[in-house]
Amino acid sequence: MQRFFSIGIVIFILFLVDFYVFQAIKTVSQNLSASTQRIIYILHWVVFAITAGTFALASFTRGTPPDAFKTYLASTLFIIFASKLVVVLFLFVDDALRLGKMVFNNVNSGETTFDPSRSKFLNQMGLLVAAVPFSAFIYGMVKGAYDYRVKRITLRFPNLPAAFEGFKMLQISDMHTGSFTSTEPLKEAVRLINKQEADLVFFTGDLVNNVATELMPHVDTLKEIRAKQGVFSVLGNHDYGDYVSWESREAKTQNLQTLVDTQRRMGWDVLLNENRRIEKDGEHISILGVENWGNRAGFPKYGDLSKAYTGAESSPFKVLLSHDPSHWDGEINQKYNDIDLTLSGHTHGMQFGVNIPGLKWSPVQYVYEQWAGLYKRGRQHLYVNTGLGFIGYPGRVGFLPEITVFELRRA
16 A cells, blocks of 8 residues: 555656646747647546556555666656756746745735736747757667777886786676676677787776676676686675665575686686785785775675785785775775775766866766865875666766776875
8 A cells, every 4th residue: 555655646746747737838839829839638547557657666666676677667767857847947936936026016006916827938948958868868868878989098106016017907897797788889899898908907896787697698708707806896785785685684685695606617717805925026016905994875885895905905006996985985095095096996987977188077976075086195095986787767967978097006
């Protein structure tokens, strides 16, 4: 009964938004022919009916494996609804102006009549402005999701061992294999990764959305990733199965073990609060990897950096793989100021934003201080990779899927 009530409340809210937007549609289309208006009105309410029905169906089938049709239908409907909220903002302005006009007339002449006619200009502007995010999100689904970009960054460190001058490290993150409905996009990603001929490849967490079985169709593809001195990975918050209702604790534990074992069969070295020594020409650096450690409410702290650090204390240069960038301010630069470079992911750049020279913006920046790109504090560096895959919205706008190549140089 509670579920029926909750679904009913949400559908009622959807109806209120659609009814409000319908006022703008009527205003803008008032000069069209009666038959054209009728078609527009019918289409508007048919979309509402499909939205309400899809939401109700999704609520009753939660936890079932997604398919491409459901994913893209739900995302398209969400994009339409989000665009309607833009129209609502303009309608609020229109209503506020009309209400203000009524109050003004009442104060000056005692007239209390409310003008029922809406501003055609504001309603047209609302619909026009709403078309911008709508078009961007649709384009992000059609093109952005698999528009892989290779970013090249040179980092200079005074304490980098001479043997590692020009050493090349490659980072990928947040693959979310459960969101892929085909192996072809990941085959292209692997081709680009291998083309870089990196010395080391790092994967910084969230290989799946929820369960280990999501990885299985892509094992043969991902095991083809090559690096001269190894592929290393850590776990992200989605990898633990925390967002699934398990039949038992043992089932959840087994799921995580399956995910770790499968990565190892792929040739990936999964670092579970551990470190590895990388040697070259008689010198060495250390790679540390922690389990997920989030400094935000709702995200677990499975990571144990003190354990990962043990044995690497004397290493002249240290790289840490830690999925959640909030770990940097939460612990890393508070207690371990000799960790030279931290590589994280997690934020996805929210898969939406503005990312052009001179301007980088995404709503996620109001949640995470470090959320995309390179950050520096003193001698320490943090890089937040915006991810290779996607979750929820099957697309990307502004922050495209990323393969990052770091070239190390001595300062």
